[in-house]
Amino acid sequence: MAVPLSDVGWFFGSHSKEKNVCQSQNSVAFGGGSFAVSSRVRRCNMSTMVKSSQSENNMTVVIGEKAKSLAETWKEIHGENDWEAMLDPIEPLMKSELIRYGDMAQACYDAFDQDPGSKYCGGCQFKPDMFFEDLGLSKFGYDVTAYLYSAYNINFPIFYSKSLWPNSWSSSANWSGYVAVSNDETSASLGRRDITIAWRGTVVKREWLADMMDFLRPVTQREIDSRDPSIRVEAGFLQLYTDKDERCKFSEYSAREQIIAELSRLIQKYENEEMSITITGHSLGSALAILSAYDIAEAGIDLTKDGRDIPLCVFSFSGPRVGNARFKERLEWLGVKVLRVVNIHDKVPYMPGIFFNEHVSPIMRKVGELLPWCYSHVGEELALDHENSPFLKKTNDPRCCHNLEALLHLVDGYHGKGKKFWRSTGRNIALVNKSADFLKDYLSIPPNWWGTQNIEPNRNNMENVTGET
Template identity: 60%
Template sequence: MSTLLPKPSLHIHQSPLNTYQSPITNAPTTFLHRLKPMKNLPSLTVSARASLNTQNGSLPSLLTDLETDEDTQTKLVTDNPSLKNSWREIHGSTDWAGMLDPIDPLLRSELIRYGEMAQACYDAFDFDPFSKYCGSCRYNRRHFFEELGMSGSGYDVTRYLYATSNLSIPNFFKKSRWEKTWSQGANWIGYVAVSDDETSARIGRRDIVISWRGTVTRLEWVADLMDFLKPVNSEGIRCPDPDVKIESGFLTLYGEKDGSCRFCKYSAREQVLAEVKRLVELYVKERGEEVSISITGHSLGSALAMVSAYDLAETGVRGECPVCVFSFSGPRVGNGRFKERFEKELGLKALRVVNVHDSVPKVPGVLVNERVHEALRKLVDRLLPWSYCHVGVELALDHKKSPFLKETSDPACFHNLEAHLHLLDGYHGKGERFVLVTGRDPALVNKACDFLKDHHLVPPYWRQDHNKGMIRNGEGRWIQPERSTLEDHPPNIHDHLQQLGLSPNKCLTSLPFGTVCL
């Protein structure tokens, strides 16, 4: 079987392969899925198969190949509560009590949606060292979701986020081999987006999303960043307790800046704080709307999501807006005192989606972590800089439950974000059989890894630009196309930082909890 893959006109993360629709749309939330397919393989309805074949003229998809006409039962899932009425529970107001086992269908859908916003960072990032734009985002901010086939997302990107690449994290930062490149010292690491008016009306609030880029395959970044815990106020984050500590590598990546680079003359921290402050003032103070802040990230992006959520609360930038982190395969970030401050004192919420076979969520803190008796852990917290604790609530998935995935010893497969979204699609609860329900194409799993069973005939690492981005010019020569001017920072960022007391290159030494460099 062979399938031609034209430039997608549909969402490249999720294909509309059945009657289920995202809760942010007006369409019904009714969908069909098989309960007892032959050989335990999920299947789709004939109408879904016809819809796909009609749209792209291709041979039947992977899901269609698995369809069987015998020994099946159909379960009708209807009347999900609307997101408008239940978004607070989805956002963790009850710590997801009773929503994980069995999993709430609306929660599953929202987890996949925020996971796809994190996946968008990978799909939009230019990894190609032969591109003079390597390390940047491939697309203009104003057309970001449209270029990714996500024009129906209901969100608008308001700014891009950059970090200085002059740090010793070679497996995270990418640099071009060209001498004349878009930037010698910056990498694109994510974006801030906000729900548009129509979507906000449907989901019951204005939603600000911060999405952080992580590491797509290679896991060596773990060794690059894992060092020791540092008090958060040593890096300029205002905290009244010096015992609240975060992994030093995460703090450095979040707070470092390079005054000689136009893209990272402000740190990632300053960029996020200024933009969220602007949006909160616009939608809460000026328009009187209800606003939520949703932060998502995978791998290293998950760590940055936790740090930025904490920072938004500690500095007061969030105001009264609830903040929730939807984390995918993230490492531990801070110590036990950080966990207490994050959850109990600041009231932040975090739902961590992990694959039980993935090693990244198990580090750092292999020996001393949240599983150690609290009294012993607190003693170690004071004596050694190697005691770490996860924050929030964990949703543990197991890739061995999926009949689509093959046996492998490749840790990058266990860590892959698309694999996590596939596992969410088929997860119903502990001990329940794996059955896909949302229509996400399992072929997406092999977008950047080799995890699907070979008989599905989906090539590994299949996603790439047409002709690797090369085009023919008027003279018939193959060249790299020029891109539109890359934006750096909005003109009013300095004003917002000044209002936060974050004037560049100044230090306040009179604060009761120590020196804070601003």
């Protein structure tokens, strides 16, 4: 198995204002131990690889094997062959790309302003042109071109994440994600111009309400073009995706309209280049990613003027079911590739459709199709188990099982079914406890350290985040 000698975690640092950081490595100290991780980003064009062979008690590393570059393999990683022979054992570049797109979804959480004392509560803490830089990702290689805002027209104001300021930025919109495009240097390494749409998961109360609206509704009821009126998706997801408030400049257009407009602009701008569209999200963000992918493909937005198909892929993390069996069939017929990464102990991927889903008998499925609660998962699944990690507590706490940083830690340590768990990318293990209490106590890493006092959203280092000795 070949493992690239490159930084594939991306979110290695932390939140200090300190700018004088060593350029060669970041050290993260907690309690009695420290973790050193490289901060140099040298991706995709590595010709020197690490070849590992494991025995029961040790691992040897041999340098020197020539491996394919990301530019040569991106179509397979993007699901061209439905990830056949890519996941078991997992290909190193496949792993690094999963982590990279997972980090793009995680950035939506990290940048979201949840402080009711802030004038921008419910929005993004950073400007689009400095988004990755302000998160400590100055070498990420993507430029944010647009922010996505959602409205949800419900008559319960308490369900909005709203600033206490009388002249706050918005009274009816919440920031839900962003559209980004790879810059010239990164595009050369990726082998194409990559347009990424990243969706945030559930944070505010009204999104919890959308999650609970688990009855199916035809997509045509919300102005989504469809040749098949029997295609149905979860009502709350559909409403969050298509609602708008014309009184608010941030949500006078729905999230759907914002995506279509920005994606169309970018495709026209780069129409002479090879392109890909990658959509990522966690939890509710995963559902919106799949729904928006279907909408883009159904509307033909993923076509160039000369009729070329732009590969369209979804990397879903901890996502619920989205639609019925007809939705699944149509999505696959349209050529949308979906890879769902889940923790088997997480309950969210089992919902909605607990009783009527893709696992019941054909007869029961026919019965279920007469009801508004029969769902089917889409795409391929990469199922991981947090009990295989020697660093994580064996817990059924739903907040831990559903945590995105923990799931990316599982991707980092996964090498195939039945294979030993070992961290292969150098990803900082402290990130697991960013917003959870999931790491074993002996590691002395404090729980829920993200956003604590004296910690600023800049990941250059973690020296201000210390644990008890």
